Amino acid sequence: GVAAFSHFLAIEKPSPAVDGTFRNMRGMDVSHRMGHSPRLYDKFRSYVTTIGIGDGGNEIGMGKVGDSVRKHVNHGHVIAADVTCDFLVTAGVSNWGGLGVAVGLYLCGKCPVHERYQRRGIGPRRELEIDEVVFSPVMDLELHEFLTEFGFRDGVTGKKELTIDGLEYHGHHAPQLEKLREMAQGASQCTV
Numbered sequence: 001g002v003a004a005f006s007h008f009l010a011i012e013k014p015s016p017a018v019d020g021t022f023r024n025m026r027g028m029d030v031s032h033r034m035g036h037s038p039r040l041y042d043k044f045r046s047y048v049t050t051i052g053i054g055d056g057g058n059e060i061g062m063g064k065v066g067d068s069v070r071k072h073v074n075h076g077h078v079i080a081a082d083v084t085c086d087f088l089v090t091a092g093v094s095n096w097g098g099l100g101v102a103v104g105l106y107l108c109g110k111c112p113v114h115e116r117y118q119r120r121g122i123g124p125r126r127e128l129e130i131d132e133v134v135f136s137p138v139m140d141l142e143l144h145e146f147l148t149e150f151g152f153r154d155g156v157t158g159k160k161e162l163t164i165d166g167l168e169y170h171g172h173h174a175p176q177l178e179k180l181r182e183m184a185q186g187a188s189q190c191t192v
Contacts, residue, residue, distance in 0.1 A: 061085035
């Protein structure tokens, strides 16, 4: 049957390369850690709009720019994703791309012009606050500290440390989070 949802979004989810293996950014085979997401994603492609968010070329959706990945990214000839998508969001760090999409949707909900289309499409709904869409700096830090303590590893360094894609949390990620929150809060005063 037809899917009961309209969009499938994959963020920072590895895609198999052309040879069927899953590779991290260092080119290491991580196939033994992967589930069935790419097959699920491909299964629903004809029913729903697919969105991929990635930063390195090996993620679901990045197959859309596979030739560029092979040409311009370290280990690109090995890691380039084979799974494409309808819409691709690339970012320096996938987290930031996902947060950017969340902020964009939040702002659409705040805009009177877009709000009327949402109301017609999905009906009336409760207005969200920014902390429900983008974590506060305190919540985000607590989450990343928990993940680090729980054993999650940085995708670039492979280490259990408070970094995101090799970038120090406080020096890189926290300022980006603040910029996105400031954009959302400032622009949410939209008037037509």
